[in-house]
Amino acid sequence: MDRKEWPLWEVFIRSRNGLDHKHCGSVHAPDAGMALQSARDVYTRRQEGVSIWVVRADQIHASDPDAKPEMFDPAEDKIYRHPTFYKLPDEVDHM
Amino acid sequence: MTYTAHLEYVLRLGDSALILGQRLSEWCGHAPVLEEELALANVALDLIGQSRLLLTHAGRLEAARRDEDQLAFLRPDHQYRNLTLVELPNGDFGRTVLRNFLFTAFQRPVWEALVSSCDTELAAIAEKSLKETRYHLRHSAEWVVRLGDGTDESHARMQSALDYLWPYTTEFFTEDAVDDQVAAAALGVAWPELQPAWEASVHPVLTEAALAIPARTAFRSRGKAGGHSEHLGHLLAEMQHLQRACPGAQW
Numbered sequence: 353m354d355r356k357e358w359p360l361w362e363v364f365i366r367s368r369n370g371l372d373h374k375h376c377g378s379v380h381a382p383d384a385g386m387a388l389q390s391a392r393d394v395y396t397r398r399q400e401g402v403s404i405w406v407v408r409a410d411q412i413h414a415s416d417p418d419a420k421p422e423m424f425d426p427a428e429d430k431i432y433r434h435p436t437f438y439k440l441p442d443e444v445d446h447m
Numbered sequence: 448m449t450y451t452a453h454l455e456y457v458l459r460l461g462d463s464a465l466i467l468g469q470r471l472s473e474w475c476g477h478a479p480v481l482e483e484e485l486a487l488a489n490v491a492l493d494l495i496g497q498s499r500l501l502l503t504h505a506g507r508l509e510a511a512r513r514d515e516d517q518l519a520f521l522r523p524d525h526q527y528r529n530l531t532l533v534e535l536p537n538g539d540f541g542r543t544v545l546r547n548f549l550f551t552a553f554q555r556p557v558w559e560a561l562v563s564s565c566d567t568e569l570a571a572i573a574e575k576s577l578k579e580t581r582y583h584l585r586h587s588a589e590w591v592v593r594l595g596d597g598t599d600e601s602h603a604r605m606q607s608a609l610d611y612l613w614p615y616t617t618e619f620f621t622e623d624a625v626d627d628q629v630a631a632a633a634l635g636v637a638w639p640e641l642q643p644a645w646e647a648s649v650h651p652v653l654t655e656a657a658l659a660i661p662a663r664t665a666f667r668s669r670g671k672a673g674g675h676s677e678h679l680g681h682l683l684a685e686m687q688h689l690q691r692a693c694p695g696a697q698w
Binding site: 358379380381382385386389390392393394397 | 480481482483485486489582585586589593
């Protein structure tokens with residue numbers, strides 16, 4: 353028999369005091385509406401959030417873990433990309 | 448035992464919430480998917496929470512002043528005042544969510560009306576419960592539409608569930624003296640008055656779910672007057688077993 357599984361949805365919750373939605377887990381659901389309800393029932397039972405996003409997992413494009421060296425390591429020695437690298441004149445300090 | 452109309456009215460609400468909460472708890476460990484396992488348990492716990500408040504309130508209205516546990520665990524079935532619909536066996540998942548839908552679509556206008564009850568305790572319980580009920584209604588309606596208008600198999604099961612449950616919804620709106628007295632005292636709304644609001648929320652969902660609404664028949668269940676089906680006794684036997692075996696046990 354062909355078992356049609358529900359698609360996987362990644363769940364993002366914004367907490368009461370938070371400004372951004374944070375990834376907190378995933379649910380299986382037949383569509384976006386049910387995914388939101390399931391996310392509510394599974395991940396906000398203890399007042400964890402005030403807003404929910406769900407995104408179909410197969411719609412997320414992820415970077416290749418094997419490409420980590422060329423993707424991220426080159427930034428390692430570019431300390432001048434951090435604002436703290438620059439010494440500000442006293443007059444404009446505490447920016 | 449004779450109850451005052453006020454007490455009877457509160458017991459009808461509290462007992463209906465308790466018995467459906469107990470029924471839904473039977474799904475623990477048996478739901479089709481984890482997500483619905485949690486959803487059904489959440490609804491069950493909301494209902495049991497409502498019943499605790501209502502039964503505590505009911506206890507203060509009666510001469511014997513029993514507490515919530517005594518009312519829940521020490522009354523025989525003929526003293527229960529829940530609607531017969533909520534004591535029926537769960538059946539499959541489709542029938543379970545359809546029953547939740549039919550019942551919570553009734554609870555909603557009840558709470559909406561009771562928010563302005565002159566019984567301030569009851570009004571406060573209604574205000575708290577209304578938010579929970581709105582979510583229960585939304586959740587169950589989503590399932591009714593998806594299963595009713597789903598596959599041939601799911602549609603056939605939902606139609607058969609509707610044919611089975613529908614006759615028991617007549618009881619929501621049958622007139623009786625309790626309703627009349629409570630409404631006259633501005634303590635609560637008479638349930639027959641809620642039929643238009645209930646139909647206005649139920650019929651569109653059933654239509655969207657491609658389900659045929661059965662015709663009304665002369666069948667009348669009478670759980671709210673204490674006349675129950677054979678199913679309630681079995682449910683209570685399990686629910687009350689511990690307090691019957693070890694009276695007053697606490698843990």
